[in-house]
Amino acid sequence: MSSVDALHRESAVDLARACAAGERSARSIADAFLARAASVEPGLDAFLELDAARVRAQADAIDARRDRGETLGPLAGVPVAIKDLIAERDAPLTCGSRILENYVSPYDAHVIERLRAADAVLFGRTNLDEFAMGSTTETSAFKVTKNPWDPARFPGGSSGGSAVAVAARMAPLALGTETGGSIRQPASLCGVYGLKTTYGRVSRYGAAAYASSLDQIGPFATSAADLALLLGVIAGRDTRDSTSADEPVPDYAASLGQGVEGLRIGVPREFFGDGVDPEVRATVERAIETLRGLGAETRDVSLPHTEYGIPVYYLVATSEASSNLARYDGVHYTTRADAPDLEHLYTRSRGDGFGLEVKKRIMLGTFALSAGYYDAYYKKxxxxxxLIRRDFDAAFADVDVLVGPVAPAPAAPLGAVVDDALAMYMMDVLTVTANLAGICALSCPAGFTEGRLPIGVQLLAPPFAEPTLLRTAAAFEAATDYSREEPIA
Amino acid sequence: MVDPSVVDSVAALARLDLDPAQRERLISDLGKILAHIEMLDRVDTTDVPITSHPLDATDVDAADEPIASLPVAEGLRNAPDREGDLFRVPPVLGGDG
Structure with missing residues (x-):
């Protein structure tokens, strides 16, 4: 057993086992991660809120249950950082927006209920792009989160706070959400594992909606085994989310040791176009060689409509957002501006409460759905x-998993893209198509640039084939050592 | 660039106040984004059905069983203004109410 000083480096699997067995208290685990956060968080700004008293109270309650002889759950005493888009009863829920600056959740999201039932410790509220609208975590109304590998660079987004919390070992696990790459892209840029779950795999009940035909909740971790552990806790049917799928939840941990011998891997040529940074391309090609060396078969495939992913995504997502964000109206639970009548209460409360990127997306969606433009934009x-879905269907007729880059480039300096209307959107070009098709996809640490910035490799698989992703990631992890490197000593 | 009058009418539809700097940014940015979106015109979508949702599932009726809902006090917990058990708003039609 390692010393308390290094406890923050232990895996979630080991921590849960040690806590359930009584070898470690939940309180000692919580204190170790709180100490770690106290040391590194000031330079990173991953959290919007981290209430040590609330963390310790949960840990003490778990210890008391174990002391009474109760059997603890699969995440016994494991801290899990939560993206501040997911409701946690009696905790703030800002969505990174001024309009929810004072909001306190009156109920738990489904995934939070699952975490509590599994004896996890909810470990703070992580920063995000406002309402998950951004790819750098710089559109948050409250703070800018820094990349732990180089604090002058962004961590990716929108779940940047969750990615950084795990990358800097302030929490062994975290939850994020994806609409167009918001878990995979920051996972890649921060050197951790991030999983975009199949549409319908995890209930969104209690997660603030951005684009309802795309949104999914998913885990961050520092290993495939930890990712599988958290996925197993949050996956499954919940009738409060009508899109929650009635699919059995497999034993994800059982897939980890299966290896990739005979696995058919497709390499989509459109994922290696001119816009992909040479170091990213070389890293992913090396990862494919590694998988081939482990016994996987590779073949070239085509996803011909990949280049249309960005325009399709920004029309579909913003159209749905323009409807979903109508609920923030100054009347029921948001901040409210002074106004002489109801009409101005709406326009001023929303005008004051939303930032520029959110306004831009509401405006684009409202435009795309408006009379005279609907057929040309939204329907098209x-x-x-x-056609994008059909591309994946055709590819998966011949292969089990697709492999490519996650983001076209490594993390760029803060401010480099956030003010450029299209540059930020183009960072999602290799991730949005998985959301549009509803499949599952994972980002796995695969190497570093010359300047020691992490690069992830993306694995994509058909709906509900998360075991295939985890099996592939675990085999790659066992053959490489990228995921064991840490940004901050 | 999009026509500034389009930005103004869409902002009105979306119930969004824009300050002058934001209005200028949106005139420029929405123009760039819409120009990029034009690339969809290259795709032949004749007889291609729409996808509004990635799941094959269709609507089913939930069992007609009462379940607990959020208590009124909890529902009003974040209200910016209230009167008793109601949300309070300024007059719908203007004036001093």
Whole structure:
């Protein structure tokens, strides 16, 4: 057993086992991660809120249950950082927005209920792009989160706070959400594992909606085994989310040791276009060689509509957002501006409460759905979305998993793209198509640039084939050592 | 660039106040984004059905069983203004109410 000083380096699997067995108290685990956060968080700003008293109270309650002889759950005493888009009863829920600055959740999201039932310790509220609208975590109304490998660079987004919390070992696990790459892209840029779950795999009940035909909740971790552990806790049917799928939840841990011998891997040529940074390309090609060396078969495949992913995504997502964000109206639970009548209460409360990126997306969506433009924009995007799905269906007829880059480039300096209307959107070009098709996809640490910035490799698989992703990631992890490197000593 | 009058009418539809700097940014940014979106015109979508949702599942009726809902006090917990058990708003039609 390692010393308390190094406890923050232990895996979630080991921590849960040690806590359930009584070898470590939940309190000692919580204190170790709180101490770690106290040391590194001031330079990173991953958390919007981290209440040590609330953390310790949960840990003490878990210890008391064990002391009474109760059997603890699969995440016994394991801290899990939560993206501040997911409701946790009696905790703040800002979504990174001024309009929810004072909001306190009156109920738990489904995934939070699952975490509590598994004896996890909810470990703070992590920063995000406002309402998950951004790819750098710089559109948050409250703070800018820094990349732990180089604090002058962004961590990716929108779940940047969750990615950084795990990368800097302030929490062994975290939850994020994805609409167009918001877990995989920051996972890649921060050198951790991040999983975009199949649409319908995890209930969104209690997660603030951005684009309802795309949104999914998923885990961050520092190993495939830890990712599998958290996925197993949050996956499954919940009738309060009508899109929650009635699919059995497999034993994800059982897939980890299966190896990739005979696995058919497809390499989509459109994922290696001119816009992909040479170091990213070389890293992913090396990862493919590694998988081949482990016994996987590789073949070239084509996803011909990949280049249309960005326009389709930005029409579909913003159209749905323009409807979903209508609920923030100054009347029921948001901040409210002074106004002489109801009309001005709406326009001023929303005008004061939303930042520029959120306004831009509401405006684009409202425009795309407005009379005279609907067929040319929204309907057209939905049709091309069908073609993108068909591309994946055709590819998965011949292969088990697809491999490519996650983001076209490593983390760039803070401010480099957030003010450029299209540059930020183009960072999602290799991730949005998985959301549009509803499949599952994972980002796995695969190497570093010359300047020691992490690069992830993306694995994509058909709906509900998370075991295939985990099996592939675990085999790659066992053959490499990228995921064991830490940004901050 | 998009026509500034389009930005103004869409902002009105979306119930969004824009300050002058934001209005200028949106005129420019929405123009760039819409120009990029034009690339969809290259795709032949004749007879291609729409995808509004990635799941094959269709609607089913939930069992007609009462379940607990959020208590009124909890529902009003974050209200910016209230009167008793109601949300309070300024007059719908203007004036001093």
């Amino acid at each position: 995007a939905q049709q091309v979305r069908t």
